[in-house]
Each structure stands twice: as C-alpha cells, then as structure tokens.
Amino acid sequence: MTDTTPVRLRLSGIAKAYGGTLAVRDVSLAVRRGEILALCGENGAGKSTLAKILAGEIALDSGTIALDGQPVRLLDPASAHRLGIAVIYQELNYVPTLTVAENVLLGRLPGWGPVVNWGAVRRQARTILAPLAPDLDPIVPIASLPVAERQVVEIARALSLDARVIVMDEPTAALSQREAGRLFALVRRLAATGVAIVYISHRLDEVFALADRIAVLRDGALVGDRAVGDTTRAEVVRAMVGRGVNELYPRRESTPGDPWLEIRGLCRGTKLKDIAFSVRTGEIVGVFGLLGSGSDILVKALFGALRADRGEVVVGGRSLGLPTPNRARRAGIALVPGERKEEGLVLGMTVRENLSLSTMPAISRRGIIRRRAERLRAETTVRELQIRTRGIETPVGRLSGGNQQKVVLGRWLQARPKVFVLEEPTRGIDVGAKVEVYRLIENLAEGGAAIVLVSSELPEILSMSDRILTLSDGRLTGEFHRGAVSQEEVLDSAIGRSAP
Amino acid sequence: MPSADPPRSPIAGAAAGDTGIAPAAPPAAGVGDRTPRLSLGRFWDAGIGLLVVYAAIVVVFSRLSEFFFTKNNFLNIGVGVSILGIVAATQTMVIIARGFDLSVGSTVALAGVVTAEILNAGGSGVVAVACAVGVGAAVGLINGLLITVVRVNPLITTLATLSIVRGIAYVWTDALTRVFPGPDLRQLGIGRAFWDIPIPVLIMLAVFVIVWLTLQYTTFGRSLYAVGGNPRATLLAGIDVGRVQLTAYLLSGLSAGFAGAVLAAQLSAGSPQAATGLELNVVAAVVLGGASLAGGRGRVWGTLVGALIMETLRNGLVLTDVSSFYQMIAWGVVLLLAVVIDQLRRGDAS
Numbered sequence: 001m002t003d004t005t006p007v008r009l010r011l012s013g014i015a016k017a018y019g020g021t022l023a024v025r026d027v028s029l030a031v032r033r034g035e036i037l038a039l040c041g042e043n044g045a046g047k048s049t050l051a052k053i054l055a056g057e058i059a060l061d062s063g064t065i066a067l068d069g070q071p072v073r074l075l076d077p078a079s080a081h082r083l084g085i086a087v088i089y090q091e092l093n094y095v096p097t098l099t100v101a102e103n104v105l106l107g108r109l110p111g112w113g114p115v116v117n118w119g120a121v122r123r124q125a126r127t128i129l130a131p132l133a134p135d136l137d138p139i140v141p142i143a144s145l146p147v148a149e150r151q152v153v154e155i156a157r158a159l160s161l162d163a164r165v166i167v168m169d170e171p172t173a174a175l176s177q178r179e180a181g182r183l184f185a186l187v188r189r190l191a192a193t194g195v196a197i198v199y200i201s202h203r204l205d206e207v208f209a210l211a212d213r214i215a216v217l218r219d220g221a222l223v224g225d226r227a228v229g230d231t232t233r234a235e236v237v238r239a240m241v242g243r244g245v246n247e248l249y250p251r252r253e254s255t256p257g258d259p260w261l262e263i264r265g266l267c268r269g270t271k272l273k274d275i276a277f278s279v280r281t282g283e284i285v286g287v288f289g290l291l292g293s294g295s296d297i298l299v300k301a302l303f304g305a306l307r308a309d310r311g312e313v314v315v316g317g318r319s320l321g322l323p324t325p326n327r328a329r330r331a332g333i334a335l336v337p338g339e340r341k342e343e344g345l346v347l348g349m350t351v352r353e354n355l356s357l358s359t360m361p362a363i364s365r366r367g368i369i370r371r372r373a374e375r376l377r378a379e380t381t382v383r384e385l386q387i388r389t390r391g392i393e394t395p396v397g398r399l400s401g402g403n404q405q406k407v408v409l410g411r412w413l414q415a416r417p418k419v420f421v422l423e424e425p426t427r428g429i430d431v432g433a434k435v436e437v438y439r440l441i442e443n444l445a446e447g448g449a450a451i452v453l454v455s456s457e458l459p460e461i462l463s464m465s466d467r468i469l470t471l472s473d474g475r476l477t478g479e480f481h482r483g484a485v486s487q488e489e490v491l492d493s494a495i496g497r498s499a500p
Numbered sequence: 501m502p503s504a505d506p507p508r509s510p511i512a513g514a515a516a517g518d519t520g521i522a523p524a525a526p527p528a529a530g531v532g533d534r535t536p537r538l539s540l541g542r543f544w545d546a547g548i549g550l551l552v553v554y555a556a557i558v559v560v561f562s563r564l565s566e567f568f569f570t571k572n573n574f575l576n577i578g579v580g581v582s583i584l585g586i587v588a589a590t591q592t593m594v595i596i597a598r599g600f601d602l603s604v605g606s607t608v609a610l611a612g613v614v615t616a617e618i619l620n621a622g623g624s625g626v627v628a629v630a631c632a633v634g635v636g637a638a639v640g641l642i643n644g645l646l647i648t649v650v651r652v653n654p655l656i657t658t659l660a661t662l663s664i665v666r667g668i669a670y671v672w673t674d675a676l677t678r679v680f681p682g683p684d685l686r687q688l689g690i691g692r693a694f695w696d697i698p699i700p701v702l703i704m705l706a707v708f709v710i711v712w713l714t715l716q717y718t719t720f721g722r723s724l725y726a727v728g729g730n731p732r733a734t735l736l737a738g739i740d741v742g743r744v745q746l747t748a749y750l751l752s753g754l755s756a757g758f759a760g761a762v763l764a765a766q767l768s769a770g771s772p773q774a775a776t777g778l779e780l781n782v783v784a785a786v787v788l789g790g791a792s793l794a795g796g797r798g799r800v801w802g803t804l805v806g807a808l809i810m811e812t813l814r815n816g817l818v819l820t821d822v823s824s825f826y827q828m829i830a831w832g833v834v835l836l837l838a839v840v841i842d843q844l845r846r847g848d849a850s
Contacts (some may be wrong), residue, residue, distance in 0.1 A: 305736055329738025337736045344736070346729035348796045357726055357737040360719040367718045411737065 005032040006068070008196035009165050014063035016049055023049040025220045027063075031165070031196040036187065038211035039200045042240055042430035046220040047200045051169045054198070055087035056080030067164065084164035088155055088171055094142055101125035101138035104157045128160040129153070131186045132179070146291060152179055159186060166190065167198045170428065172206060176291035176456055177491065184210050202430060204233050205459060216240055240431055254466045254482075256283035260450040261333075261419045263302065266311030271297045273474045275311070279450040281418070284441065286465030287454045290494050294474040295454050296338060299423045302452070303328045303335045315419060329358060331419075334412035336405075338423035338454075344408040345396050352378040352392040354407050359415045381410040386436065402433020409440060420444055420451045426460065438464065458487050470494040549841075550789065550805045557809060561816035568819050575698060579766070581811035582700035583608065583759045585804060587778065588785040589704075589711045590755040592803045594748045595786050596715070598728040598795025599647065601749060602658040604756040605778035606665035607639045609771065611760025613669045615685070616678035616770025625684030629761045636757015637750055639665055644749030648742035662779065669772035677771040680764075689765025700762050707755060711800045724748060728795030780835070781810055788838040810834065 009031045016024040024046040031037045041047050052058045054065075056074035065072055067083055074080045080087070094103045101121050102109070105128075110120040125138035133152045142150055155171055168187075172180040187210065191197055201207050207214060208228060216224040216239040224231075224239040259278040266275040271294045279285045289295035300306040302313060304323035313320045315331045323331065337343035345354055355378045356363055363374045378392040385406045389399055396407055405425065412420070422441065426434045441464065445451055455461050461468055468485065470478040470493040478493030562569040587604045594601045611632035618628040639661060646657045691699040715721035723744045726734040735741045764770045788806030791798025813834065817827045 303736065324740070325735050325738045326740040326743075335736055335738070337733075342730075343732050346726050346733050346796070348729040349726065353722065353726070356722075357734065357739065360722065360739075364719045367720060369717055369719055369722060371717075 005034065007031070007066075008033045008035075008068055008194075009198075010066040010069075011050075012064045012066070014050070014053065014065070015061050016053060016058065017061055022220050024053070024060075024217075027217070027220075027222050029215055029222065029225070031198060033194045033196060034191045035213065036191050036197045036199055036211045038207040038214045039198055039217065040202070040204070040207060040214060040236060040240055041217035042432055045217040045240070045430075047217055048169060049220075050217070051087055051089070051167050051198075051200060054080065054085055054165070054167050056085075081161075084162065085167065086158050086161050086163035086165070087167040087169070088158045089169050094150060094154060096141075096143040098142060099139050100129070100136060100142050100145070100153050103142050103153060104128050104138065104160070106157075129156050131189070132156045132159075132182050146296075149179075149291070151175060152183075155183060159190065163195060165196045165198070167200070169200045170202065171199075172201065172203065177458070178290060178495075180206065202428070203457075204236060204431075207236075208233065237431055254282065254284070254445065256466060257281035257448065260316055261452070262312075262314040264312040264314065266298070266301055266308050266313075268297060268301055268306065268308045271474045272301060272308065275471075275474075275476060277469055277476065279419070279452055281448045281450050282445050283466050284445050284451040284453055284464055286461040286468045287452060287471055288456070288458065288461045288468060288490055288494055289454075289471035290456070292473075293471045293494065295456075295471050296423065297474075298471065299335070299337070299421055299452075299454050302421055303333060305335075329415075329417075332415075332417040333419040333421060334358070334415070334417040336408050336412075336420070336422045336425055338427065340401065340404055340408060340428070345404060347395070347397040349396060350393045351382065351387070351389050351396050351399070351407060354396045355381050355392070355411050355414075358411045362415060377414050381413060384413075385410045385440065400430075400433070402429035402436070405429055405433065405437060406440075409437070418449055420449050421454070422451065423454045424456065425453070426455075426457070458490060462487060462490065550802060550809075554805055554809050554812070557812055557816065561812070561820065565816070565819040568816060571696075573815065573819070575696060575701075577808070577811055577815050578701040579698045580815060581807050582698070582704040583763050583766075583775065584778065584781055584785060584811060585704040585807045586707045586759040586762065587752075587756050588782045588789075588803050588807050589707045589800055590748075590752045591782045592786050592789070592791055592798050592800045593711060593715065593721075593724055594752045595783070595791045595793065596728045596795060596798040597724045597745050597748045598731065599745055599748055600654040600658060600783070600793075601640075601643060601752045602655065602779045602783075603639060603643060603661040603665055604752060604782055605775040606662045606669065607636050607753055607756035608760040608763060608775035608778060609773065610639070610665050610669040610672075611636050611757040612764035612767075612770035612774050613673055613678060613772055614770070615761045615764040616680045617672070619680040619684065620678060625688070628685065629688070629758070632761035632764070633754055633757045636760065637754040639756070640750040640753020641746075643753060644746035647749065648746045666772070666776075673770070673772045675772055677769050677773075679769040681768075685761070685765035686768075688762060689768070700766065703762060708800055708804055715800060720744065720747065725796055728797070730796070781807075781831070784831075784835040784838055785810055788834070788841075793839075806838070 007030045011027060011029045014024055014027045015022065027050065029037070039047050039050065049058070053060050054074065056077045056079050065074060072083055074083070095106065104125045105121055109116050110124060111117040122138055129136050129138060132155065133149065136149065136153070142153060145153070151171070152175065159166070171183060175183065184206070187197060187199070199207070199211060211228055213225065213227050214231060214236055215222060216236060218240060224236070257280055260281045262278040264276050266272055275298060277285065287295055287298065297306060301308040304325045304327065308322050311322065313323050315333060318331070320327055320331050341347060346357070352374065356374050359377070360369070363370055363377060375392065381387070382389060382392060387399070387403050387406045387410065389403060396404060399407065409425070425441070426437050429437070441451060441453070453461065453464055462485070466482050468480040468490060469476055470490060472494055480490060558569070567573055587608065591601055591604065614635050615628045615632045618631050619625070643658055643661055646652045647654045688699060693699060693702055715724065723734070723739055726739065727741050727744050731741050763774055785806035786798065786803050787793060788809060789799065789802030789804070791803065810831065813830055814827060817830060
C-alpha cells in the first residue's frame, strides 16, 4: 500500500453531540484500500460513537462520509450493511439457545425455501469458522462455549459477510493470545484483499503489531494520526491521556513476608488438578493461563463460588476447608471477578450500595445499616480511589469501565482484607484507569496483602508479579520469578502440556 | 435505570399518608442524579401513576354509587384488603429477591384450618395463632430449601406446594369448613380500635411498616435488592445468597400462616377452600405496586396501593351491581395492565 492507493473510506468533519456534550468533534480520517487503521483513545474519547456512526446506528450531526469516493448516507444499520460496512461490537450478539452453526448463518440458512439443508449448514459454518477456530464443533449450542469462543464465532460471522470496510471495536477483549493471533492473521488477509479496516483497541501491543497507521482520539477530537513506523508507544499513550505516563507499570521493591494464603490440593473434575501454591504477605503472584486452562475456575473455586471436589484453602494458618463465598469473605479474602458487569456489580444499584455490598456487617449494628457510616465510607472510598462519579448516589451503570472496576475493588478496601484475588482487573478499561489500578494493586501489596493476579495479558503479568505461575489444562505447569523470565518462556509453559 | 431504593420516590410518603400512618419522609438522596427524561416508565416509577389510577377508580365509583364514598365502605375495603395486604407485603420481599411464591393462598387456608382445629380441641387463641404461624413458616422453609438448596425453579416448587398444602387442608377436614365457637379470636378478626378502625387493618399496616423498615434500613433488606439485581455479583461479593432467599420464603410462609389465622378469626371458621386464587392477586398487587418480576426492584408502599386498587375495584363493582363474571374480567385486565407496565419499564431500563 502506498500513498497512491485509492482511499476507501473518508470521514470529513464528523461531529456528534449528545445533549450538550460533544462526543465527536470535527473528525476527519481517511482509510485506504487494504489499510489497517488503529483507532486509540481512552474510554469516552469517542471511539465507540464513531463506530456506531459507521454502523448507521446513530445519525451524525454534521460532516460527510464517502465510500470509494462516493458520498454515502448511513441512515440505519441496514443501509450500512448494504454499502458493505461491517461493524463488530464489543457486546456480543447471538442467540444463546441455538447452535454455533445456526448462529453463524443466522438469517441466511441454506436450504430449499423454508426447508433447511442441515448438511449445508454444517459445511458452510465449518468453512466460515475454519480460519479462526478450526477445531470448533459447529453443532454444539453456542451457550455451552466459554465467552471467548463465543466472541470468536461472532467475529467469524461478521468477517464472512462480504464487506468493503470492517470496523472492529475491541475485538480481542475476551480472546486468548492464540485466538487473537488467529484473528490478526485473518485481519491481515482481509486487508490484503483490499478491505479497509478500522481497528479500535486499548491494547497498544496489538495495535503496534497489527496496524499500518494509528489515529488517536481524545475528548472526541482527533489528536494524532501517524504511520506506525513514525511513532512510539510513549507518544501514543501521551496523546491518549493528554499527559505523560512515564511508566505504565509502577516499580517497587518487593519484600514479601510469611506465607499467608495457602492452596492445598485443590481439585475439581477435569478442570482443576491438584492445584497447590502459597502466597506470602506483600507478594503478588501472577497466574497466567490460556483460555480453557482453568484459571477462571481456579479463581471461583478459591473463593468458594464453585465447589471444589477436594482440597483446602488456608488463610493466615487457619484452614477454611473448602470455602463458601461468605466464609471466604469473613476469612479476609477479597475477590475482583473477571466479568465486571455480570459478576462484579449490581448495575441497578447506586455507587454507594455497590461499595457497601461486601462490608455490610461493618456498617451495621444488629442488622440495621448505619446510614451515616455507610455514606462516609462510600465517600472516603470514592475520594481515595478517585472514582469519577457525580456522587455516591449515581447508579453504578453510569460510570465508565475503569471507574466501575474501581468500585468493585473499592468495595473490599474498607474491610481491609489480607488476601486479594484479582481476575483480569484491567480488562476493557482505558490506559489512564489501568495505571491507577496498577498503582492500587502495588499499594495493597506494600500494605502487606497477599495478592493473586490472574490475567491473560502477558505484559501485565510479567510486570506486576513477584512470582508467576502458569496454568495449563487445569494443572500448574511452571513457576518463574520476576525479572528472570521472558514472555516466550511463560507462554511456552502455558501452552506446554496443553495436549490432552 | 432500575431503582433499588424503594421509598426514594414520592409514593412512599403519599401512600402512607393515604392509609393513615405517617412514616418519616425518606431521604431524597439520589433523585438529583436521574436524567430528567419523561417516559411512561419513569412516570410509573415515581409512583404518581399508581395513585392517579387509584384516585380515578375512587372518583368513578363515587359517581356510580352513593354508598361507595362513605367511611363505612372504606372500612369495609380495609377489612377486605387486609389478608391480601399481609401476604403481599412479604411477597414483595420474595419478588425483589427474584423469587416467586405461589403457595401463599393454600398456606392461608391450611393455617386457618389449623387455627380452627386447635381451638376446637380446646387450645387457647394464642396457641392457635402460634401454630398457624408455625405451619406457615414450615411451608415457607420447605419452599426455601427446595429452591435454594435443591435449586428447583421457584415457580414449579411453589406451584407444587400450592397443590400439596391445599390438598392437606382438604384431607384433614374432609373438605368441610370447621366452625369454632370460641370468643378467643373474635377481637383479632372483627375487633375495632380507635376511630372504628378494624384490627385486621391495623395488623396489615403493622406488617407493611415492618417490611418497609426491613427493606429500607437492614442489611437483610439491602441483600434482597442485591440478590434480585444480580445474584451472581452478590454471591461473589461474599453474601450468602441462598440464605437471603431462604429467609424471604420463610417470611412469606410465616406471614401467610398469620394471615390464615386472621382470616379464620374473621370468619370464625377454618375452611380448606379459603383464599383460593389469592396468590394471583398477591402477585398482581406486588407487580402493580412497581416491583419487577425480574427482581432487584420494588417498594412495599407501592404494593399496598396495588392491593388497594384490586380490593377497591372488587368492592366498587359489587356496589354497582356488576356481575361477578365481569369482575373476573376486570381483575384480569388489571393484572395484564400490571405486567404490560412492567414490560414497558424494563424496555425503558435497557
């Protein structure tokens, strides 16, 4: 692709306001045929609004869109579809009770009139899935798959529609490294056929690995647009947050104390096999596993949300046996679950109510909530964690992802637990909020908490952990110490014994 | 956005004033955070719609019947709504916690039979009421254990216990109404307090106040909203979700048992066919009052107005000589209305 390659998609002076707030202001962008443009920016920078405009879901206030030089009007999703613009959203869109094949071919099931040709359905579904998930059985119900694989199916479906422009909004948010790798290969192949790709992501690693050009949005305006070769990570981050972020990950001297959390012989079916490790006070132990490794199950079993078959959890020398969530909480274990909206928050409740969910005994006397104490605690937490909200009575669903995550974390802080189990604590939150969450984790460790950090982001695991454990096929397969290990070694160990 | 904090809206004060008790106005915290966007759902959530509906019913019947808008008739409505109200108050807690208790009507009947049998066997009124409450609590406990430990769907569980409990009442009494002579419970059923207010009405109001205080000020009340709003997140926050739900069913059964004793005292008899179909009116009153069947939302004063609407409608139709078949149609329409509104609101919230 060169400067003479024709422009496929051109946005000129796009603006969109919600009420008095300008979500997108005067954005002009051009994507050439076969070009992969990464769109970066913090949450609320206007990326998703732009994606929705291209999907025809919301109308723009001013500006023009041209496809292959022709001005077009995107009135509704159907017209965007007809023009060949495919948008893959963060939020998934499938019928849970149908099979993978039915979902992939929804609305275009092959057959004779009303009679479906199931053989053809299976064959076509396999063809569509092949590039991303060759091993996936298309006739299992989609609901039986883990979320990440559902997302793979979703992406495969969108990619199989012939499109001139593909917009992807955080497509790898729930994918494992391997699946993300397959997705990138496919995206590159599509680009090679002339499709223009707008790739929205927080993850700078993948942006730099994949994109030809990076455009940065901040507060709805375009603040940078460079070829990948002409810019650096630091420059992109600075453009995104509007200030210098010297280090994404804080550096600290770690001085772990005595073992505080001990897991002994934890087993659950074929998913967890004899898991045993311990975490010392002030220590961050990173657990890295690919999709299906059982890391999510380990987290839930450790906290008692899933019942293990055998094993024991010991906190501060006192055995909980196999805990229940209630007992785990009282023993001083705090859990920040991976799925913020489904597992972390009661979305209908206010910030205050969500913040006191785990500390109700502390703010009540004989079962009666002491309102003043509750309000005081909530306000303190909001201030200390710098949760950006209009007030503690704001419904928590109104907050941005990063601030929601701080609420889930903040819920535990007032209880001063000694053990934190963090599952993907920075998934889907913007760079600025990530830095704050990392600082917070460091502070907790410095305060003497024993921390288990489960993450599928290797840089995060490598930079944050004092010790790294790899999990594969329900078994711990490796242990590494900080600084003495490379990304590849950890990855090899995580894949290592994944063969059945 | 669904509201989790029940009496935050004007309905709490308004409904309370309507019924003669005056709880302190709840803090209006949070109202300022709402986006001022008007829609049917918000209108309804604010509790205004419900009171408008009730006022309209009162106005219409006042014009149609000279006997309607009198003190005596309103006291009648009060007595008529008391059993429904007692049961609906606790059902509100169950529904907020994403549950469902259909067995309450049968429990009322069985508790009434228990009351009658104990009085006939020479037991005292206190013992009879205690046993009625105990039987109700036992049914609630069984429901709760099946739903939270065995994890049977609440609809199916309570549909089954509905049938079983009613069956026990019939078998026990040979399907006969057991009359009891004792004056012991007369006061409880048909006594009058100050201003001629019937005792059952005071009992019902007391139950509503207790439930309101529980929902508003206790950790258990907060847990009910949390469990209904997102059971998984609540579990992962370290709250014993099963115990919260179990307690809700236990309280629902307990109050149904108590209501059964009050009903028996009103009738001076325990009948195995008493309160047939009560459960549907109870659920209708709760949903009409603003609780969401999807859980996490509801307020107990709304339930009181919902119950009043159901009973006033019945009373008015009787006074205006409308055939009871038309009454059935009217109730059905009200129930449908309640569910449609629930649906509209849910659409709103998304």
